[in-house]
Amino acid sequence: xxxxxxxxxxxxxxxxxxxxxxxxxxxxxxxxxxxxxxxxxxxxxxxxxxxxxxxxxxxxxxxxxxxxxxxxxxxxxxxxxxxxxxxxxxxxxxxxxxxxxxxxxxxxxxxxxxxxxxxxxxxxxxxxxxxxxxxxxxxxxxxxxxxxxxxxxxxxxxxxxxxxxxxxxxxxxxxxxxxxxxxxxxxxxxxxxxxxxxxxxxxxxxxxxxxxxxxxxxxxxxxxxxxxxxxxxxxxxxxxxxxxxxxxxxxx
DNA sequence: AATTAGATCAACCGCAAGGTT
DNA sequence: GAACCTTGCGGTTGATCTAAT
Numbered sequence: 524x525x526x527x528x529x530x531x532x533x534x535x536x537x538x539x540x541x542x543x544x545x546x547x548x549x550x551x552x553x554x555x556x557x558x559x560x561x562x563x564x565x566x567x568x569x570x571x572x573x574x575x576x577x578x579x580x581x582x583x584x585x586x587x588x589x590x591x592x593x594x595x596x597x598x599x600x601x602x603x604x605x606x607x608x609x610x611x612x613x614x615x616x617x618x619x620x621x622x623x624x625x626x627x628x629x630x631x632x633x634x635x636x637x638x639x640x641x642x643x644x645x646x647x648x649x650x651x652x653x654x655x656x657x658x659x660x661x662x663x664x665x666x667x668x669x670x671x672x673x674x675x676x677x678x679x680x681x682x683x684x685x686x687x688x689x690x691x692x693x694x695x696x697x698x699x700x701x702x703x704x705x706x707x708x709x710x711x712x713x714x715x716x717x718x719x720x721x722x723x724x725x726x727x728x729x730x731x732x733x734x735x736x737x738x739x740x741x742x743x744x745x746x747x748x749x750x751x752x753x754x755x756x757x758x759x760x761x762x763x764x765x766x767x768x769x770x771x772x773x774x775x
Numbered sequence: 776a777a778t779t780a781g782a783t784c785a786a787c788c789g790c791a792a793g794g795t796t
Numbered sequence: 797g798a799a800c801c802t803t804g805c806g807g808t809t810g811a812t813c814t815a816a817t
Contacts, residue, residue: 627806
């Protein structure tokens with residue numbers, strides 16, 4: 524069943540039973556907005572205590588300036604798909620690549636629009652125990668609580684089904700680990716083995732992102748610049764995606 | 776017109792990391 | 797260094813919508 528895009532207000536309809544969810548009213552939004560304009564961001568615990576609502580979330584996902592609302596453009600969709608293949612469920616990182624989009628929005632968009640369209644996932648939109656849950660378990664478990672990539676050792680492996688013969692395994696290391704992992708600096712693999720692409724960074728915020736891609740075709744899709752000679756740069760929409768230069772990776 | 780199934784999205788929840796005391 | 801507090805993140809839930817029956 525194809526559903527029309529559903530635009531809903533956050534306002535509870537008058538006459539309805541009191542909702543379990545604490546939806547925001549426009550006047551509450553206004554109050555919060557004025558509060559932040561006056562006092563600045565922060566002190567969310569205090570504000571939330573006073574209001575009884577999650578003000579930080581509301582501000583971050585809805586009220587913050589430059590929040591872009593409305594349909595995703597084709598470019599944004601493509602970027603989300605490709606970033607998700609590369610990064611998994613690291614919504615904040617993906618959202619950081621999409622100006623004006625929040626991680627929550629990207630996550631919702633993925634779960635509702637894109638997840639079901641990917642060949643590696645079971646089709647369907649039923650929520651409970653379905654596509655989102657089942658498919659994402661592999662990288663959900665991986666990425667959960669491990670996405671503080673700058674600060675902690677993170678290892679993730681995203682495998683796929685037979686429909687998508689690509690395997691991405693990413694390993695993010697803290698600078699401490701760099702001594703023992705010299706091969707992460709720059710690496711070339713023989714063509715007959717798994718292609719092992721790596722970006723490296725330096726200084727405090729550095730981390731290493733290793734991508735094992737079994738299919739050279741897939742590698743070329745993600746990294747057109749590294750067909751035979753490896754070049755540690757990804758390209759998104761003609762934009763070089765270089766780990767050590769990209770603020771998206773260093774944004775913390 | 777009423778009901779049902781499925782889609783959408785705002786908000787909630789719990790955990791982990793970082794910061795402060 | 798420990799304890800507490802704050803913030804960020806990702807998974808999940810629930811309300812409400814629309815199209816189909």
